[in-house]
Amino acid sequence: MINLWQSPPPAILRESFRRPSQPWAFSDTAAVDALCKQVAKEEGAKHGIAMSIGKVNRMHYLRSLAKTAHAYAAAELGLDAFEPFLCDVILNKSDDLETYVGDMPGIGPFAFDPEHTLQISLGEADSGDAGEYIVVRIQLYPSIRSPEHLIVVGKAKEDIGARSG
Numbered sequence: 285m286i287n288l289w290q291s292p293p294p295a296i297l298r299e300s301f302r303r304p305s306q307p308w309a310f311s312d313t314a315a316v317d318a319l320c321k322q323v324a325k326e327e328g329a330k331h332g333i334a335m336s337i338g339k340v341n342r343m344h345y346l347r348s349l350a351k352t353a354h355a356y357a358a359a360e361l362g363l364d365a366f367e368p369f370l371c372d373v374i375l376n377k378s379d380d381l382e383t384y385v386g387d388m389p390g391i392g393p394f395a396f397d398p399e400h401t402l403q404i405s406l407g408e409a410d411s412g413d414a415g416e417y418i419v420v421r422i423q424l425y426p427s428i429r430s431p432e433h434l435i436v437v438g439k440a441k442e443d444i445g446a447r448s449g
Contacts, residue, residue, distance in 0.1 A: 286310045287340045288424060290431040294386040296369075296417070297409060297436065303387075305342065310428045346381040350374055352404075353385075353420035353435035360406050366418045366438035388421075388434040401425055408444055409436065416440040 290308045293299040316335055324333040354370045372378035373385075403423045408416045418440055422433045 286425060286428070286430070287337060288430055289340065289342050289345050291346070291382070291386045291433075293388050294434060294436050295383045297386075297388075297434075299388070305382075307340070308431050310425070310430065343379060343381060346385045347373060347376070349422055349433050349435055350381065350385050350437075353422060353437050356404055356420050357406055357418055357437040361418070361444065365442055365444060366440050368438040370435075370437055384436045386434060387431045389432050400427070408440060416444070418444065 286309065288308045289305065290303070291305045292303050320333045320335055323329075327333070350370045350373050354368060354374060357366065358368075369384055373381055401424070403421075403426050405421045407419055407421070409419045416439070417436045418438045420435045420437055422435065424430050
């Protein structure tokens with residue numbers, strides 16, 4: 285069983301596509317049922333056993349995505365390549381997560397590989413007169429078609445596409 289969140293696109297991108305923030309969940313029903321039956325048998329339960337998992341705090345989840353995206357961008361580009369937007373969010377000094385963290389399904393799907401439990405990539409988004417934003421795309425557990433998150437980590441200080449890596 286896996287609980288995640290799906291959200292509208294980051295507000296800073298001013299996308300017309302909107303959807304409400306809502307929990308996203310996946311469970312392998314057959315595996316859960318088998319586990320519950322096994323526990324019921326071992327414990328001698330007369331009426332069966334049910335399984336419930338805790339809820340995922342949305343703010344903590346989005347903040348974790350922001351931290352991961354910032355660290356990935358800094359590792360790939362170096363801190364000098366962009367003006368970071370997420371420092372206050374990461375340090376828990378701001379809860380303005382929806383401005384920078386959201387979902388953009390289908391914007392260039394990763395190649396499907398059932399071996400991957402995480403897919404992450406870095407790119408740019410045109411922000412009009414503001415220049416280029418550095419964005420990181422994260423998908424946890426892509427084999428179960430989980431939400432595709434897009435995190436705006438900062439504003440480019442240089443042409444990222446021209447960097448050799």
